[in-house]
Amino acid sequence: MKIDTSFLVLVLYSTFIFSQHPPATNADEVVQGLLHKKQMEASSLVKNVPFDNIGPTVMSGRVVDADVNPDNTTEFYVGYATGGLWHTTNNGTTFEPVLDSAETINVGDIAVDWKNNILWVGTGENNSSRSSYAGTGILKSTDSGKTWKNVGLPDAHHIGRIIINPNNKEEVVVGVTGHLYSSNEERGIYKTTDGGATWSKTLFIDNQTGIIDVAFAPNNFNVMYAAAWDKDRKAWNFEGSGSGSGIYKSMDAGNTWNKISIDSSGFPTGDGVGRIGLAVFDENTLYAVHDNQFRRKEKDTKKESNGLAKKDFKTMSVEAFLKLEDKKLNAFLKVNGFQEKYRADNMKQLVRGGRVKPIDLAKYLEDANAVFLDTPVIGAEVYRSNDGGTSWQKTHTGYIEDVFYSYGYYFAQIQVSPADKDHIYISGVPILKSKDAGKTFVSINGNNVHADHHSLWINPKNPKHLVNGNDGGLNISYDDGKNWIKANQPSVGQFYAINIDHKKPYNVYGGLQDNGVWVGAHNAPQDDSWHQTGQYPWESIMGGDGMQVQIDNRNANIVYTGFQFGNYFRINRSKNKQVYIQPKHELGESPYRFNWQTPILLSYHNQDILYLGGNKVMRSMNQGDDWIAISNDLTNGGKKGNVAYGTLSTISESVFQFGLIYTGSDDGLVYVTKNSGGSWSKISGSFPKDLWVSRVIASSHKKERVYVTLNGYRWDNFTPYVYVSEDYGQNWKNIGSTLPISAINVIKEDLDNENVLYLGTDNGAYVSLDKGTTWQVFSKGLPNVAVHDIVIQPEAKDLLLGTHGRSIYKTNIAAIQLLDAAILNKPLHVFEIPAIQWSDQWGVSWSAWFETKEPSTAITFYAGTSGDVSIQITTKEGAVIKEFATKADKGMNYVSYDLTIAEQGKNILEKEYPDEEILKRKNGKYYLPIDNYVVVISKGKSTKKVPFIVE
Numbered sequence: 001m002k003i004d005t006s007f008l009v010l011v012l013y014s015t016f017i018f019s020q021h022p023p024a025t026n027a028d029e030v031v032q033g034l035l036h037k038k039q040m041e042a043s044s045l046v047k048n049v050p051f052d053n054i055g056p057t058v059m060s061g062r063v064v065d066a067d068v069n070p071d072n073t074t075e076f077y078v079g080y081a082t083g084g085l086w087h088t089t090n091n092g093t094t095f096e097p098v099l100d101s102a103e104t105i106n107v108g109d110i111a112v113d114w115k116n117n118i119l120w121v122g123t124g125e126n127n128s129s130r131s132s133y134a135g136t137g138i139l140k141s142t143d144s145g146k147t148w149k150n151v152g153l154p155d156a157h158h159i160g161r162i163i164i165n166p167n168n169k170e171e172v173v174v175g176v177t178g179h180l181y182s183s184n185e186e187r188g189i190y191k192t193t194d195g196g197a198t199w200s201k202t203l204f205i206d207n208q209t210g211i212i213d214v215a216f217a218p219n220n221f222n223v224m225y226a227a228a229w230d231k232d233r234k235a236w237n238f239e240g241s242g243s244g245s246g247i248y249k250s251m252d253a254g255n256t257w258n259k260i261s262i263d264s265s266g267f268p269t270g271d272g273v274g275r276i277g278l279a280v281f282d283e284n285t286l287y288a289v290h291d292n293q294f295r296r297k298e299k300d301t302k303k304e305s306n307g308l309a310k311k312d313f314k315t316m317s318v319e320a321f322l323k324l325e326d327k328k329l330n331a332f333l334k335v336n337g338f339q340e341k342y343r344a345d346n347m348k349q350l351v352r353g354g355r356v357k358p359i360d361l362a363k364y365l366e367d368a369n370a371v372f373l374d375t376p377v378i379g380a381e382v383y384r385s386n387d388g389g390t391s392w393q394k395t396h397t398g399y400i401e402d403v404f405y406s407y408g409y410y411f412a413q414i415q416v417s418p419a420d421k422d423h424i425y426i427s428g429v430p431i432l433k434s435k436d437a438g439k440t441f442v443s444i445n446g447n448n449v450h451a452d453h454h455s456l457w458i459n460p461k462n463p464k465h466l467v468n469g470n471d472g473g474l475n476i477s478y479d480d481g482k483n484w485i486k487a488n489q490p491s492v493g494q495f496y497a498i499n500i501d502h503k504k505p506y507n508v509y510g511g512l513q514d515n516g517v518w519v520g521a522h523n524a525p526q527d528d529s530w531h532q533t534g535q536y537p538w539e540s541i542m543g544g545d546g547m548q549v550q551i552d553n554r555n556a557n558i559v560y561t562g563f564q565f566g567n568y569f570r571i572n573r574s575k576n577k578q579v580y581i582q583p584k585h586e587l588g589e590s591p592y593r594f595n596w597q598t599p600i601l602l603s604y605h606n607q608d609i610l611y612l613g614g615n616k617v618m619r620s621m622n623q624g625d626d627w628i629a630i631s632n633d634l635t636n637g638g639k640k641g642n643v644a645y646g647t648l649s650t651i652s653e654s655v656f657q658f659g660l661i662y663t664g665s666d667d668g669l670v671y672v673t674k675n676s677g678g679s680w681s682k683i684s685g686s687f688p689k690d691l692w693v694s695r696v697i698a699s700s701h702k703k704e705r706v707y708v709t710l711n712g713y714r715w716d717n718f719t720p721y722v723y724v725s726e727d728y729g730q731n732w733k734n735i736g737s738t739l740p741i742s743a744i745n746v747i748k749e750d751l752d753n754e755n756v757l758y759l760g761t762d763n764g765a766y767v768s769l770d771k772g773t774t775w776q777v778f779s780k781g782l783p784n785v786a787v788h789d790i791v792i793q794p795e796a797k798d799l800l801l802g803t804h805g806r807s808i809y810k811t812n813i814a815a816i817q818l819l820d821a822a823i824l825n826k827p828l829h830v831f832e833i834p835a836i837q838w839s840d841q842w843g844v845s846w847s848a849w850f851e852t853k854e855p856s857t858a859i860t861f862y863a864g865t866s867g868d869v870s871i872q873i874t875t876k877e878g879a880v881i882k883e884f885a886t887k888a889d890k891g892m893n894y895v896s897y898d899l900t901i902a903e904q905g906k907n908i909l910e911k912e913y914p915d916e917e918i919l920k921r922k923n924g925k926y927y928l929p930i931d932n933y934v935v936v937i938s939k940g941k942s943t944k945k946v947p948f949i950v951e
Helices: 005-017 027-043 310-314 318-322 326-335 344-352 359-364 368-373 903-912
Strands: 052-055 063-068 076-080 084-088 107-113 118-123 138-141 159-164 172-176 188-192 200-203 209-217 220-230 246-250 273-280 286-295 377-385 413-417 420-427 431-434 453-458 466-470 473-477 495-500 507-512 516-521 538-542 558-563 567-572 577-580 600-602 610-613 617-620 648-653 661-665 670-673 692-698 706-711 721-725 744-749 757-761 764-768 776-778 787-793 798-803 808-812 828-830 857-863 867-875 880-888 891-897 931-939 942-950
Touching (some): 063 107, 063 466, 063 473, 076 107, 084 107, 118 159, 172 209, 172 220, 188 209, 209 273, 273 420, 286 413, 310 359, 318 344, 420 453, 507 558, 516 558, 538 558, 538 567, 600 648, 661 692, 706 744, 744 787, 757 787, 764 787, 828 931, 828 942, 857 867, 857 931, 867 891, 867 903, 880 891
Parallel strands (some): 063 453, 273 413, 495 787, 648 692, 692 744
Antiparallel strands (some): 052 808, 107 118, 159 172, 172 188, 188 200, 209 220, 220 246, 220 273, 273 286, 413 420, 420 431, 466 473, 495 507, 516 538, 567 577, 600 610, 610 617, 648 661, 661 670, 692 706, 706 721, 744 757, 757 764, 764 776, 798 808, 828 857, 867 880, 867 931
8 A cells, every 4th residue: 555655654653552552642742732732823824713602502511510609609600511611790690701711621620719819720521421521730810710820730631629728728639530541640639738839649549540529627628538539431331430439538638648438437348439429517527429330239120010121031041932922022022112023923933943042132122322321230329427437327228219320420429518417419310409418318400400410509608599510501599409590691512513404594403412402593693582582592303412413405394313322313393203213233133333423424415315324334215214234344343341332433425426435433444335335445454543533524526535533532642633535545644743732523624625624623623725734723712622513504605613512603714715825825815795785773773772783894804924904995986985904914814894984984975976965873973875885905015905885
């Protein structure tokens, strides 16, 4: 195989370094990557391209922590897992982001020194989810979030807890959870006594065990407790417990520690000890909520109904199967969603003939969700100590059901009321409270409250006042959880995928983490005016964890979407009807494996044809009603674990040829077929091994061209892997080597200009104007957030970014699409100005008490160098009626013009057009009347003119 020389070195290096698995990126590389991005931002040719956030907001995103001013409870900060830090001074009516200027907006925990107005942010989410992004250490602000300084622990990745000595602002203790997907040394307890200038590690257990929670006794900072968590997450499996987990105590403000959850203490010990949350009432009384991963005793597992159960078939003999009552067997088959062709009579024929075994019925039902949710673990438990942690007693008899299920790693938070040591709360899928020290619990998961909870603040002066953070944002209660209000003004949606239709105005669709699938007009107003009408401009069309969306381009009412692990539906929005369309394997075959975000694709060539990727490519010729597999397994075959793995993660079909299809898998394989699945060729042999193929994209400009991005996030490897091939994947060129360190999620080819590529990473978005030779940073209005998906609306020429933490951003790319070599080499180029529709509402308000309508248009130009620019608005004959100046940066520039003219300009127009009277509007300004005009831009010796019209 012929490979370009620059890439050969990378391939040889990769063959050696990836012989076991991709290495975690070290902290120095991350720091250098952040500096690299800063430098690229300063010199970017597109740094002035303006991005607007189009929401949606109402479903919000995952909150990890909230910190309320105890002396003014209408002021508080809210930390979102991937959406940054937000500040309110009006009890959540409005929020302002205060972390957007920082190097990352991934948050694990926050702490506020209200006396001294100091903010601490532990970056990197602490919930260990599949989308819990790493941070860059500890950020500190001494000016209410205007500026931030990284004060250390860059290799921590994920911060569990930060506590501040209330009597000494310089003394801070941090619980570091550590890397999510790899081992590392920078985890445990760290302490500073000089405000973060230096840190000392005071507790270290091992390189796989970190600290998830730290709490101290009120009125005595010397007495504190830490929860250690031994876990091991891989792409295919998550062990959320281990012998390293346990509770530690310090009597000297975190300088030294002793383990107190020992065998004689009454608290669980051993491999089944999972995540622990702590709450301290006083020096003697404390609580722990524990995600107990030990298995339940057989007699304690939930009893099955009187009918047949999946487990019955795992050990059933052929003889016993053939004796089953047809009615009983048919009931089992129907309830469990077996295909219509599998009914009692033909099932018995298949078993009798030896083509199927009874155990195959159980295997047929073994999908990723079943493995994930059916694990019989003990789950949530609450323990209390009355002697400072020396001894522990479980507070309840039996199990606390339906709180953690088998994913307690996502929860395990507990709080105790500052006013009553018997009044506690635990957070899980619902939020529960107990008035009797944990003997009994009741749910306070009321209306308008999301199900998954991660944070709770209790007002020490009014314990009935609660502030709760969850996967659906923020809720506030003033009656101890009986009633809640929602405070979801920030645009912090965590999108996995987005798409568009071709209506006018066009709609945007998207699937969100734990918040379903939504659709709304791209120009829907992002304000609270919808409260007056009672109808939010975005509509929910699917629940669960929202995933990919395809829209029939002949009829936008036909939408294909669904939730995690391949549970997809065909929705007819006009008829409010949905049909479940997940492909089913044949009985006796191994079950299909579906990725958490299963790829689906409507064929460009026929919108009745739908592709869906499990571990094989499935194709339907009739909108998902019937399926056939058109490939064998296109992965490495999967791995044993509790998460579906060895699955397809991306599918692309060429616009040039039906059946020219590419696939990528979560275990690093890329395949191509040129004959609709008749044969497949692996084309990923030269890539680094075991990386997640985040995108494979068939070019819409050249039939032989294909792009691939690989993502090492699930190894804590953040190297940018971006490749292009000009010959169907036979040879590859690395086009990501000049990018800063950040894992790549998506690449998108511009629809009009083949030289322009767009890229979404775990830390922002980029564009290349030369097919990937160099990259430019998008940064205006766009924080350092993970960009999961990129879509172009071709008629409007809008670029849309689906972010995992800040909802959806939009910008117009008409000018970028025109940036060819000729323009890039000019000293000055002015782009066409769209026609402006005149309105008699300009400068007018229907009431003196309301704002007037102020129009504007963007004057867009490219400058070869930075410097001063003068702008004139003239009549078509050349008379100057408005003049102003600005400073230009090298690259794209956008100047907002408010369409006003000065008194002198008004006189010139009235002199040239005696029949036209230009009236002063209510706001005291004159506006351009309907006519043709010219924009004249001068920079140095260069002058350019562009006509425009007010119509």
